Amino acid sequence: MTRLRAALARRRPTSLMGAVKALMAGFVIFVVLVAGAVAMVVIVPWVYGEYGFHPEENARSWAALTPQYADTAVCQSCHEPEYAAWEGERHASVTCESCHGPLAEHAATAPVEAPAGSLGIAVPDEGLCAICHEQSPAKPTAFAQVDLAEHYAGGRCLNCHDSHSADAARPPEIPHSLARLPECVTCHAPAGLKPIPDGHVESSDAACQGCHKRPADGQ
Secondary structure (H helix, E strand, C coil): CHHHHHHHHHHCCCCHHHHHHHHHHHHHHHHHHHHHHHHHHHHHHHHHCCCCCCCCHHHHHHHCCCCCCCCHHHHHCCCHHHHHHHCCCCCCCCCHHHHHCCCHHHHHHCCCCCCCCCCCCCCCCHHHHHHHHECCCCCCCCCCCECCCCCCCCCCHHHHECCCCCCECCCCCCCCCCCCCCCHHHHHCCCCCCCCCCCCCCCCHHHHHHHCCCCCCCC
């Protein structure tokens, strides 16, 4: 007790300036405590308010949600040809619903005998393909990437690429000589002698011949 009194006596202000400093220090401590209390009352609930403070509340909230996704094995039960084309191929690490969207309700309610294409399942489009395959310096060099402006701009990816196996159909070779012929679109425009297939766009000869080649021994 004597030592405590001696310590308090040493800390007792001995002048007006010392009293002011002690008062200011106490005020700063008070402000810090008030700021901490405000953070606990206002900021923390704002951050955690969605799921509450209890450590199990988050898990209970998620458990109460209705599942939106089925399992790939569920898709296999009705879509065996597509599953066979996908399994073991380069897209095997991409689940069905990554491209087709959440399908738990579809798997639970779709009639088995429904005609193919009658249930409105989303078909992947170019934007979806580009999420993974658009060229970027941030992606590994071994990963399949294309420059969208150069890789047949305007065409649909699925015109050439199978979405399940990721294989690309080899474009047909040009069956005739190109000597003394006008531009490809002269005959192969939409209204030409032999129109281009659906999904193709009128392009330069360089674009056409970037995919369609003459046989190795052709002219």
